[in-house]
Amino acid sequence: MRLPAANKASMLLGICVPSLKQGASKFKIKRLELDSNLHMYFTKFEFVYAHDPQKQCKTGDIVLIEQLPQKLTMLITHGVKEIIYPLGDVTCPLTNKKVVASKYRDHIDAINKVYGERPGAFNYKNAPQRGWQEDKKDFSHVDTYIKYHDDGTEQPYAV
Numbered sequence: 001m002r003l004p005a006a007n008k009a010s011m012l013l014g015i016c017v018p019s020l021k022q023g024a025s026k027f028k029i030k031r032l033e034l035d036s037n038l039h040m041y042f043t044k045f046e047f048v049y050a051h052d053p054q055k056q057c058k059t060g061d062i063v064l065i066e067q068l069p070q071k072l073t074m075l076i077t078h079g080v081k082e083i084i085y086p087l088g089d090v091t092c093p094l095t096n097k098k099v100v101a102s103k104y105r106d107h108i109d110a111i112n113k114v115y116g117e118r119p120g121a122f123n124y125k126n127a128p129q130r131g132w133q134e135d136k137k138d139f140s141h142v143d144t145y146i147k148y149h150d151d152g153t154e155q156p157y158a159v
Contacts, residue, residue, distance in 0.1 A: 009067070012078070014048065015088070016061040020146070024076050025052040027065060050078040058131075060088045087130045098124070 014027030027048050032041040050057075050065040051072055057063055062085040065078040085091065090099045098105045105124055112121065131138070139157065147158035 011064060011066045011081070012048065013062065013064055013084070014050075016057045016059055016063055017047070018059050019049070021049060021075070023051065023053050024049045025055070025057040025063075025080065026050075027063065027078075048078055049075045050080050051076050052080045056080065057083065058087065061086055062088060062090070089130055100124075 012029050014029040017026050017028050019026035029046045031044045033044045034041055061083050064082045064084055066081045068079050071077050092099050142157050
């Protein structure tokens with residue numbers, strides 16, 4: 001029996017995705033798989049559950065997870081080690097500059113200064129801090145549950 005590639009690695013870098021599992025977070029891990037006929041690598045995504053009892057990971061976080069010495073359950077095989085980039089706000093580790101779509105924000109600003117800024121372009125300087133819509137439009141931090149019956153009571157976090 002062949003093991004999935006995510007179970008072989010001891011540390012993985014993944015993006016947190018929504019999960020209903022209590023005490024665990026779900027992560028999407030990008031892998032490159034070789035097609036031996038075409039001699040090309042193709043992207044393949046694997047999903048892994050990691051032990052996160054404090055629910056410190058939010059949807060969109062880029063997190064370093066490590067394999068547990070012993071499985072907690074059949075699904076939970078890893079544990080959260082460190083949140084690398086909260087809410088996917090990527091910073092270059094060499095220059096400590098913010099990155100957007102593999103370009104530095106400074107470089108994008110310089111190009112906009114030369115050619116003029118588009119009217120609908122996103123302005124990072126005037127934008128509010130990421131995560132400011134928590135409890136307004138973003139309810140990813142709230143425990144969700146499945147609505148089994150409709151008894152007329154208000155259930156805002158039911159799925």
